């Protein structure tokens with residue numbers, strides 16, 4: 099069966115039959131007899147596509163950057179119970195990035211930025227609003243630098259949502275910065291884990307702040323970032339709640355903890371999968387009613403389907419999307435920051451990537467971690483939609499960046515399958531809707 103799924107993946111929507119061809123990232127509506135033949139493994143006459151026929155192929159470029167996470171501070175005003183950054187400092191001492199380091203980080207990014215993309219420059223932490231002056235300075239500096247090198251940038255900030263004020267609201271809306279806010283659903287769910295150091299819930303402050311920035315501009319690209327835990331599994335209710343608050347861009351991520359109480363059980367995963375199935379139906383209905391919003395868990399797959407874009411990696415880890423710590427150290431991605439064995443270099447002594455400034459031995463491990471080379475992924479029908487498992491989760495749970503965490507994979511596969519169904523269902527009822535949806539100019543998630 100693996101061999102067949104490698105070539106075509108048959109699926110049904112409302113009694114209609116479809117085939118998905120992994121190599122071309124394409125969906126074909128077919129007769130029931132063709133569908134049944136594909137299910138039996140008879141793929142003669144079925145469009146399988148050749149290796150080079152996808153519209154868009156991400157390729158294997160490891161040298162150029164596309165995004166960066168500048169951790170302007172390793173400290174936080176909250177004390178969230180599940181924080182992967184150990185309260186914001188990644189297990190080290192609290193630290194703030196200075197102006198000289200942020201300029202070096204921007205230089206590193208912009209000079210090595212792939213000129214064919216709009217570079218995604220993110221400010222992260224800890225809680226980045228605790229070092230606001232550096233964010234303002236770096237934004238102006240980066241715009242100027244990008245202008246000189248004729249490159250394009252898009253900015254985002256990932257925040258806990260407790261520290262907005264008139265100045266930050268005006269700066270974010272005035273500079274069209276995308277703002278990610280951590281919020282776990284309703285007050286009860288959010289306050290259970292996202293607390294101040296005095297153990298007070300932060301929900302009321304976050305919602306008041308979100309409304310304050312929406313009052314400045316309802317056009318601001320506000321992303322609600324939800325952490326799913328075993329006590330917070332009602333994904334559909336969470337999404338409806340965030341839409342009511344005013345978020346038009348939502349992402350749900352299961353907690354990545356490896357110790358109790360954050361370990362997800364088999365039962366928890368089944369509940370999440372069932373919730374995602376309900377979410378897919380809700381999203382399909384909303385899109386067909388013209389209620390456009392980004393549910394990023396599906397959106398990234400839907401966009402790849404729409405563009406027939408084949409990806410070879412889950413993300414830019416170790417290749418195109420590094421993180422920079424407050425001291426200027428370069429790490430493969432924002433979650434690797436606390437792992438000294440993965441330190442790639444420092445922005446104070448790099449010139450450019452082509453001059454081999456960073457640890458190319460570590461980088462090579464990530465370049466080689468292509469989906470076709472991951473043992474658990476290379477025969478998967480969803481490989482070019484998914485790009486493979488999360489290297490950080492693989493490392494935490496399997497001690498190897500190339501070995502899939504089974505839960506991460508199972509949820510990715512389920513989400514990919516639901517995305518095929520959403521795409522086909524919408525296309526059948528309104529063939530032009532996807533063009534309109536992807537044309538609407540919502541700032542792109544990376």
Ligand code: SF4
Nearest residue numbers: 475478484486487507
């Ligand atoms: S992580 Fe799982 S779903 Fe993704 S490509 Fe690998 S096997 Fe497929």
Ligand code: SF4
Nearest residue numbers: 413415431488489490
């Ligand atoms: S390795 Fe995992 S945590 Fe890091 S950017 Fe990729 S998907 Fe995210």
